Amino acid sequence: MFIRTVEHDTSLDKFRAEVRDFCERELPSVIREKQKRGQHLEKHEYISWLQRLGSRGWNTGKWPKEHGGLGWEPAQFLAFQEELGRAGAPPLMSFGPTMAGPVIYTFGNEAQKRQHLPGIIKGDLWWCQGYSEPGAGSDLAALKTRADRDGDDYIVNGQKIWTSTAHWADWMFALVRTDQTAKKQEGISFILIDMKTPGITVRPIIGITLGHHLNEVFFDNVRVPIANRIGEENKGWTYAKFLLANERVGNVDVAKVEGNIEQIRQLMAETREAGKPLSDDPTFNRRLAELEVGLATVKALMADQLAAARLSGAPSLMGAAALKLRGTELQQGILQTGLDVLGRHGMVYQSDALHAGWNGEMIGPESSADVIYEHLYRRAATIYGGSSEVQKNIIAKGALGL
Numbered sequence: 001m002f003i004r005t006v007e008h009d010t011s012l013d014k015f016r017a018e019v020r021d022f023c024e025r026e027l028p029s030v031i032r033e034k035q036k037r038g039q040h041l042e043k044h045e046y047i048s049w050l051q052r053l054g055s056r057g058w059n060t061g062k063w064p065k066e067h068g069g070l071g072w073e074p075a076q077f078l079a080f081q082e083e084l085g086r087a088g089a090p091p092l093m094s095f096g097p098t099m100a101g102p103v104i105y106t107f108g109n110e111a112q113k114r115q116h117l118p119g120i121i122k123g124d125l126w127w128c129q130g131y132s133e134p135g136a137g138s139d140l141a142a143l144k145t146r147a148d149r150d151g152d153d154y155i156v157n158g159q160k161i162w163t164s165t166a167h168w169a170d171w172m173f174a175l176v177r178t179d180q181t182a183k184k185q186e187g188i189s190f191i192l193i194d195m196k197t198p199g200i201t202v203r204p205i206i207g208i209t210l211g212h213h214l215n216e217v218f219f220d221n222v223r224v225p226i227a228n229r230i231g232e233e234n235k236g237w238t239y240a241k242f243l244l245a246n247e248r249v250g251n252v253d254v255a256k257v258e259g260n261i262e263q264i265r266q267l268m269a270e271t272r273e274a275g276k277p278l279s280d281d282p283t284f285n286r287r288l289a290e291l292e293v294g295l296a297t298v299k300a301l302m303a304d305q306l307a308a309a310r311l312s313g314a315p316s317l318m319g320a321a322a323l324k325l326r327g328t329e330l331q332q333g334i335l336q337t338g339l340d341v342l343g344r345h346g347m348v349y350q351s352d353a354l355h356a357g358w359n360g361e362m363i364g365p366e367s368s369a370d371v372i373y374e375h376l377y378r379r380a381a382t383i384y385g386g387s388s389e390v391q392k393n394i395i396a397k398g399a400l401g402l
């Protein structure tokens with residue numbers, strides 16, 4: 001492995017200080033406190049923070065200037081994420097800024113850009129991703145939700161599954177089948193659906209964390225204007241892949257991962273075994289050092305992919321796959337270490353402690369519920385955004401030129 005040397009950039013230091021000051025002033029104490037305790041935020045709390053970031057254009061700082069972004073270099077974006085993480089701010093939202101927005105400004109028409117980009121930049125609206133279906137996850141092109149033309153509308157029928165935060169969403173970007181006879185990748189269109197449209201039912205799926213994050217979404221004769229289709233009919237697969245590459249680069253929030261490492265360091269200092277803190281234990285220290293090296297590697301990979309996105313509009317599918325694979329495996333390695341530091345306390349998952357107002361007694365260290373929640377939730381990191389096996393297939397095909 002080679003080590004990069006980076007020249008010290010004083011303008012970046014100034015920017016970091018600006019972000020720190022902003023967080024100090026603008027991050028509401030209730031959000032800061034909840035973040036510190038690992039407690040779940042309400043939608044209005046999250047939105048109010050995103051709107052504050054939006055007032056500076058910071059939700060979409062890495063977008064090109066001609067689309068309303070600030071044209072940030074990768075280093076500036078990474079510095080921004082790090083400072084947010086260190087200030088205890090919630091992670092950036094990716095559905096609008098990283099996924100929907102770039103598809104809309106790259107492939108959408110002027111009316112669509114006018115309608116949707118300001119809401120994403122300002123942080124006003126919540127988006128969700130309607131890709132996966134029962135029977136169409138890794139084999140996404142097998143999706144069956146159909147959109148049939150009727151005058152100026154499509155009539156959408158079918159089902160999406162594993163739709164993260166659909167219960168909060170104002171809009172969904174969705175893949176639908178608009179040609180039943182074409183080869184499967186060729187009959188798909190990319191449409192934007194207003195979640196208030198009659199005929200949409202959102203049902204919760206309670207996962208391993210016992211929290212409500214995932215949903216099933218049912219469409220029963222849902223009318224969606226044809227004007228809400230992005231790009232050409234039946235060409236949605238191209239836009240879908242563009243979005244997936246962006247999504248995979250955003251799958252690992254380096255600030256969050258850095259925060260997890262810091263949390264483990266504190267836990268090691270607090271936890272005593274045989275009269276000594278675990279921070280004196282050479283085995284745990286070695287693990288921590290390896291994880292820190294892993295994080296540096298992932299940051300370098302991410303900077304490369306963000307740079308590729310600046311040059312050619314999107315990261316490469318293969319590069320994004322490598323980053324997603326490395327980043328999510330690292331994340332799981334870090335969280336497993338957290339669980340190992342918790343030791344026997346890791347067997348008690350007090351999920352109620354993650355809700356505001358809980359005043360029970362914590363068994364084990366203060367942060368145990370958060371550490372266990374993250375460990376459980378991020379088991380899915382090697383599944384969502386495309387499973388690790390699928391990423392390996394993409395890398396292998398790219399490397400072999402298939």
Ligand SMILES: Cc1cc2nc3c(=O)[nH]c(=O)nc-3n(C[C@H](O)[C@H](O)[C@H](O)COP(=O)(O)OP(=O)(O)OC[C@H]3O[C@@H](n4cnc5c(N)ncnc54)[C@H](O)[C@@H]3O)c2cc1C
Binds near residue numbers: 131138
């Ligand atoms: C927490 C979470 C959040 C999610 N959020 C969203 C969301 O917001 N929107 C959305 O649309 N989807 C979302 N998903 C769905 C996610 O994208 C799919 O779960 C994922 O693509 C895998 O699909 P699947 O679950 O159908 O598994 P399957 O495709 O059935 O895969 C099952 C197993 O088979 C393996 N496998 C399948 N095909 C191959 C192959 N060709 N080669 C090698 N191995 C293979 C997989 O790696 C996996 O281990 C989310 C999932 C989770 C867990």
